[in-house]
Amino acid sequence: MYSRTNPYQALIKERRLLTAPSSTKKTYHLSIDISGSNIDFQVGDSIGVLPTNHPQTVEQIIQKLDSTGDEEIFCQRTHATYSFRNFLLHRANIGRVSFHKLFDVEKTSLPLLDLVQHHKPHPSELCKILLPLMPRFYSIASSRKMFPDEIHLTVAHVSYLINGQMAHGVGSHFLCEQAMVESTPIPIYVQPSNHFSLPSDPSSPIILIGPGTGIAPFRAFIQERLATKAEGLNWIFFGERNRATDFYYGDYWLDLEKQGRIRLDLAFSRDQEEKKYVQHKMLEQKKSLWDWIQKGALIYICGDAQKMAKDVDAALQQIVHLEGNMNEEDARKFIKQLRLEKRILLDVY
Ligand SMILES: Cc1cc2nc3c(=O)[nH]c(=O)nc-3n(C[C@H](O)[C@H](O)[C@H](O)COP(=O)(O)OP(=O)(O)OC[C@H]3O[C@@H](n4cnc5c(N)ncnc54)[C@H](O)[C@@H]3O)c2cc1C
Numbered sequence: 291m292y293s294r295t296n297p298y299q300a301l302i303k304e305r306r307l308l309t310a311p312s313s314t315k316k317t318y319h320l321s322i323d324i325s326g327s328n329i330d331f332q333v334g335d336s337i338g339v340l341p342t343n344h345p346q347t348v349e350q351i352i353q354k355l356d357s358t359g360d361e362e363i364f365c366q367r368t369h370a371t372y373s374f375r376n377f378l379l380h381r382a383n384i385g386r387v388s389f390h391k392l393f394d395v396e397k398t399s400l401p402l403l404d405l406v407q408h409h410k411p412h413p414s415e416l417c418k419i420l421l422p423l424m425p426r427f428y429s430i431a432s433s434r435k436m437f438p439d440e441i442h443l444t445v446a447h448v449s450y451l452i453n454g455q456m457a458h459g460v461g462s463h464f465l466c467e468q469a470m471v472e473s474t475p476i477p478i479y480v481q482p483s484n485h486f487s488l489p490s491d492p493s494s495p496i497i498l499i500g501p502g503t504g505i506a507p508f509r510a511f512i513q514e515r516l517a518t519k520a521e522g523l524n525w526i527f528f529g530e531r532n533r534a535t536d537f538y539y540g541d542y543w544l545d546l547e548k549q550g551r552i553r554l555d556l557a558f559s560r561d562q563e564e565k566k567y568v569q570h571k572m573l574e575q576k577k578s579l580w581d582w583i584q585k586g587a588l589i590y591i592c593g594d595a596q597k598m599a600k601d602v603d604a605a606l607q608q609i610v611h612l613e614g615n616m617n618e619e620d621a622r623k624f625i626k627q628l629r630l631e632k633r634i635l636l637d638v639y
């Protein structure tokens with residue numbers, strides 16, 4: 291089957307902004323065409339994408355080295371030969387470069403463009419010290435039962451300023467802006483998740499906590515539960531910056547809420563003076579959450595690993611402590627036990 295070394299070359303069927311043009315961020319919905327590929331996946335899985343580096347940056351490197359880009363590069367890792375240009379576009383991490391006293395440079399890590407500005411290594415020497423371009427992972431945001439020929443993704447376009455200049459994340463920029471809809475091949479493969487999946491008992495209640503792009507796998511979960519007519523209750527906690535501009539799949543969630551298919555709690559952090567996050571909504575609903583936990587609910591957390599996941603975990607402990615009449619130590623042990631029993635499941639990055 292398809293893998294990192296043998297990816298499927300898919301096309302983007304559709305790409306649209308989920309955020310309003312006036313938003314402070316850009317997040318896209320993508321539909322990847324997998325018709326005829328026999329790609330198999332489960333909800334909860336991700337796909338690995340092998341991105342292409344920004345062509346402009348590659349041309350800058352080639353120019354600064356006074357090279358043509360056509361020099362032959364033999365890659366020790368793949369045992370294949372590439373043109374210098376193709377090696378830089380598809381194989382190399384051209385962000386930062388780590389090296390050991392090569393080119394008489396003291397520092398061991400430097401942006402590549404800065405390095406080639408001051409030193410002019412031969413393309414083959416340069417390629418020897420470049421790290422490989424790594425795949426990027428994106429949660430699958432659709433169920434095969436609803437979209438058999440497509441894989442949906444929810445991708446935040448990573449943008450930031452470096453020395454006053456706009457820079458973008460390699461993988462997210464490739465998917466969100468660089469790749470052309472219906473024409474640029476997107477090398478993909480399925481990265482199975484061996485734990486982040488729906489409960490085997492369709493009547494188990496599920497609590498889905500997914501701020502930002504963390505909502506992606508939960509769109510797949512809900513589609514699957516609807517398609518299989520699973521009778522278990524579904525509760526979603528979603529958060530983003532502003533409701534008017536960043537409510538990803540807002541109409542879909544509101545419609546399902548109206549039909550009584552999901553319970554929905556929303557935390558728009560920047561719509562008021564004080565920050566409001568998903569864990570604040572959870573604490574507001576602590577009685578009901580404790581009730582669901584006692585009824586055997588599974589709790590899924592997806593999104594930011596740095597802060598959100600830890601804060602949500604702390605909120606869960608607080609809820610168990612307050613509603614379960616346990617001291618803090620027992621509440622901590624209770625949560626640990628839920629994790630061991632795989633009733634708290636994480637997919638954070
Ligand atoms: C299992 C899994 C599932 C995932 N699912 C999704 C998903 O559904 N949707 C999604 O959007 N992402 C998802 N991700 C994250 C995704 O894989 C990428 O990490 C993300 O898109 C960023 O990659 P990039 O190549 O665009 O950025 P990169 O090129 O990797 O750039 C990121 C780097 O840019 C620099 N940087 C970033 N911001 C700043 C800043 N403000 N200032 C200075 N430097 C900065 C940092 O050096 C950082 O390491 C998932 C990750 C995993 C592991």
Ligand SMILES: NC(=O)c1ccc[n+]([C@@H]2O[C@H](COP(=O)([O-])OP(=O)(O)OC[C@H]3O[C@@H](n4cnc5c(N)ncnc54)[C@H](OP(=O)(O)O)[C@@H]3O)[C@@H](O)[C@H]2O)c1
Pocket residue numbers: 317446448449450501502503504529530531557558559560565567568569593594597598599601602639
């Ligand atoms: N470039 C950046 O500046 C930046 C910043 C964050 C994340 N990222 C990266 O961008 C990618 C996509 O991020 P994303 O779009 O999914 O969303 P996100 O930036 O993680 O934000 C989603 C929501 O979570 C809120 N949030 C912030 N801290 C939180 C916490 N401790 N607990 C709970 N919620 C919290 C945010 O509020 P506020 O933003 O209002 O605080 C926002 O409302 C990820 O890979 C992430 O690592 C980039």
